[in-house]
Amino acid sequence: MELNPWATVDIQDYDELFEKFGLEKIKLIPELEKNVLFRRGIVMAHRDLDKFLGAVAKGKPASILTGIMPSGPMHLGHKMVVDQCVFWQDSGVKTRVLIADIEARLTRNVMPPDAKRVALEEYLANWIALGLDHTKTDLYAQSNRSIPYYDLSATLSGRITLAEMSAIYGSLSPGKITSAMIQASDIIHGQLPEYDGKSNVLVPVGFDQDPHLRMTRGLAEKEGFIKPSSTYHRFMTGLEGGKMSSSRPNSFISLNDSVDVAMKKADRVLTGGRVTLEEQKKLGGEPDKCVVFELETFHFMPDDKELADLKQKCLKGEIMCGECKQILKDRLKKFLENLAVKREKAKDTVVGLDVFR
């Protein structure tokens, strides 16, 4: 299996990734256990996370870098990175968030006026509603960063061959090459003297983004920077099973969905129920195959005991899918209503931000 940051990747076997790309499994420590995504193994892999944590523990300069791709609707699959970013920010780690508008332009054909609107109103407003403190965040758009940032990107392009890039990314184009080099500068430029100087950076991503990390770690080493650390979260299953895809609205719940639309989508969510009620009462449900249970696990049931109890009840056939789904729907409704209020408030903030040219 190959990973590709520019295509929808359907990962069937995470173990294969660990072996093939040399990712490590995350070892939980108390600091990480505070976060539900780490605790539940949703953020499951890393490169050099231990080095990053060591630097943070010693009070050395360190930062989190995450990106907003202003393309398509922002959905629950995107929320995982926000949750991690907020977790690190709340832990006192410096936070840097980039809007990947050059990448959106070069790899998804999203042009400037749309990129700006989508980035600010559809994404950033939700990030703030989900807890990001933008006043404590170094927020920038790739199209409007700084001369040292672009110059670094040019320098890095001279440190790799086309063959090496093809081995990492598969098929290339000048636009993809430019985009990858800008991403490498996103990850490294915090270490320039004009920013924090040599320092540790942690990049929380989905597995599909690993090619950027693999290339950038090699480039960082060649140029005398500290190799960036990264964590990898599992992907969410599509609502009706299979993979979640931005091109199929019924495969995800968008953070901008109305409650009505979201409830209809929730009604169709694939469960781990048996064919008949009778059978389910006898055999119990299958929470590990249930997208409702996954949604609770990833997003809506942060209390571990509550989640464990639900799982037990399901396994014993004590709760049927209808009742269980209603719990999800109630929480989803509350979440979306709450988020919408905060997002509308945040929109007033974001339109005033001086991020784009």
Place this chain on the structure above:
Amino acid sequence: MELNPWATVDIQDYDELFEKFGLEKIKLIPELEKNVLFRRGIVMAHRDLDKFLGAVAKGKPASILTGIMPSGPMHLGHKMVVDQCVFWQDSGVKTRVLIADIEARLTRNVMPPDAKRVALEEYLANWIALGLDHTKTDLYAQSNRSIPYYDLSATLSGRITLAEMSAIYGSLSPGKITSAMIQASDIIHGQLPEYDGKSNVLVPVGFDQDPHLRMTRGLAEKEGFIKPSSTYHRFMTGLEGGKMSSSRPNSFISLNDSVDVAMKKADRVLTGGRVTLEEQKKLGGEPDKCVVFELETFHFMPDDKELADLKQKCLKGEIMCGECKQILKDRLKKFLENLAVKREKAKDTVVGLDVFR
């Protein structure tokens, strides 16, 4: 034959270039006849020069763009572009000069501290000594331009395929691709609203740089800019015949050569003389094969009548190579002495210029 901006190109047959790449021969008009390089057919080919001249004549916004590659010694071969630039500047055309330090870094491995020193002290000081008015020039280094300039370069990279680039440039690397895209932005960015807005630009180059022009004209058209115009000058022959090459110091006279060194090189310049003096007196010399005559034509004998007289005398066997070479040596000595004085003065100016980061 292929042209390659990143390798030494030996052009044997200029006519082939006209056909293969669709270059046009320059038609002299009084404005151009004022300049010795145009008048003598040294600047011999163009793309859309007529459109550029039309815009200038109508008082529309127009500019000249030329580049300094801060790599290797500046020699007489480089002087031709300076002479043209000064000609256009003196004609009242806006002048923009870039220091191609990103290209030098990515294609010739010249790193920042060297690039800065070479660009300012070895090149720019000579440009000023040769007549460039830097106070009337928009001078910049590629590594230190502006956000819109880098952003344009990224946009342009998305408008071409690898196959199209390979057809123009031959073998590529990520560094060469970045370098070519930065060059495209060099040529086009003057048309951005942050600079002059939509406008005509003329790029005087040697034939080896035509790939940049071919690619950039296509990109400009796709992005709704005016296609850049360009002129092409013939290459100088190496002092001892064959091609001039920066890696063979005896093939060129550097503007920084001491008079002593230059005189020794001049002594070895290939002439169009016959095997014996007797034969030469009988048959006359061959000025068209004579590098001394070429040096006079390109650089040291701006008076057409004087040059024509010399040619006649040579053809009739009335002047021998020793005497003729002495004329060259006297002029070359005077030129270098005069240039050195001006250059040393210009060095005080260039070190104070705020061009690099």
